[in-house]
Amino acid sequence: MASSCFLGSIVFTCPTNLSSRPASLFPKNLTCCPYSSAASRFESLSIGSSRRKVSEVMSMATTASEMGKEEKKRVEIFDLEENLAVDLAKFTAHLSDKYCKERGAFTVVVSGGSLIKSLRKLVESPYADSIDWSRWHFFWVDERVVPKHHDDSNYKLAYDAFLSKVPIPPGNVYAINESLSAEAAADDYETCLKHLVKTNILRVSESTGFPKFDLMLLGMGPDGHVASLFPGHSLCNESQKWVTFITDSPKPPSERITFTFPVINSSAHIALVVCGSGKAEAVQAALKKTGEVPAGSVSAEDELVWFLDKPACSKL
Numbered sequence: 001m002a003s004s005c006f007l008g009s010i011v012f013t014c015p016t017n018l019s020s021r022p023a024s025l026f027p028k029n030l031t032c033c034p035y036s037s038a039a040s041r042f043e044s045l046s047i048g049s050s051r052r053k054v055s056e057v058m059s060m061a062t063t064a065s066e067m068g069k070e071e072k073k074r075v076e077i078f079d080l081e082e083n084l085a086v087d088l089a090k091f092t093a094h095l096s097d098k099y100c101k102e103r104g105a106f107t108v109v110v111s112g113g114s115l116i117k118s119l120r121k122l123v124e125s126p127y128a129d130s131i132d133w134s135r136w137h138f139f140w141v142d143e144r145v146v147p148k149h150h151d152d153s154n155y156k157l158a159y160d161a162f163l164s165k166v167p168i169p170p171g172n173v174y175a176i177n178e179s180l181s182a183e184a185a186a187d188d189y190e191t192c193l194k195h196l197v198k199t200n201i202l203r204v205s206e207s208t209g210f211p212k213f214d215l216m217l218l219g220m221g222p223d224g225h226v227a228s229l230f231p232g233h234s235l236c237n238e239s240q241k242w243v244t245f246i247t248d249s250p251k252p253p254s255e256r257i258t259f260t261f262p263v264i265n266s267s268a269h270i271a272l273v274v275c276g277s278g279k280a281e282a283v284q285a286a287l288k289k290t291g292e293v294p295a296g297s298v299s300a301e302d303e304l305v306w307f308l309d310k311p312a313c314s315k316l
C-alpha cells in the first residue's frame, strides 16, 4: 500500500506493510455482462530512489503548473519498468483497500495492450494476498469485436495474465458480448453500466452525470491513442454516449467498442501507464502540448497519475 505526503510541490510516496490473505484461482469460464439486454495543474511530480532527480522534476513541475485545470495530476518516472510495476501494484492495492472499506465495492477498468503486463505484480504476494477480490468489479475501457479466445481479444489478454490468477467473482467481470455487431455491443455494454448505476455498484459523477469508476488503468499507443480513441477521429468528440463503437480503427482489428472521453474523464482515479522509447513523442505531445494526441485530453476527477519509464519520457 502507498501513503503520500505533500512537501511543497513534490509528492513522496512511501511504502507501508500489507497483511496476508490467501488467493485462490479464478474459474476458467467466460462471462458476459449478466444484466445486458441483449492540466491540469500538476500539483506534484513524484521522486524516489528509482525515479527522476529533484531538479529535473521541479523544472517539469514549473512547466506543467501553467496548464491550469483543477484535478490532481502527477507524473512518476521510473528507471526500470520493474519498479514501475511494483509502484503500480501499491497504488492499485491502496485504492482497492480504500474503496472496499468505504463503499464495499471497487470498480476497476483496464485497457488492453502493454498495460496488462505492467499489472503483473498485483497478482503476486504481498499485493494479491491483501486485496479483497470479492469486492472488485472489472471492466474494459475498450474491446475488439472478436471472439474471447482470439489473440486480439482484450478479454483474453486480461484473463490469461490477470483474471485467471485472482478470485474476482465471475459475475463481477463485465466482458463485451462479442456475438453482437460493434454497434449493438457498445449499446449492450452501456445498458450494463446503467444497470450497475441503478444497483449502486457504479457511482455517477455529480459534476458530469457520467459513470464515475473508482480506478481506470490505461495504456497509450505510440500514436497517443487511449482506449480506442485515435488521433483525429470523430469519436474523440463524442459528448453524449457512455460507450461507442468504431468500425474503421486505424489499428487492427477495425471493429471495436470504447468508452468515451466523458466517461474516462469522470473517473475518480486514473493511472496512465506508458513504457518504451517508441512512445516518447506521444508522451511529449500529451504532457508538453507539443502536439494533439488523445492522451493529452485525459483527466480524472480526483487524481491522474502518469506512470512512465525513462525511455518513455526521453523527450520531456
Ligand SMILES: O=C1O[C@H](COP(=O)(O)O)[C@@H](O)[C@H](O)[C@H]1O
Pocket: 111, 112, 113, 114, 115, 142, 143, 144, 154, 218, 219, 220, 221, 222, 225, 226, 227, 228, 251
Ligand atoms: O489497441 C489498443 O492499444 C492501446 C495501446 O496498446 P499498447 O500495446 O501500445 O500499450 C491499448 O491501451 C488499448 O486498450 C488497445 O485496444
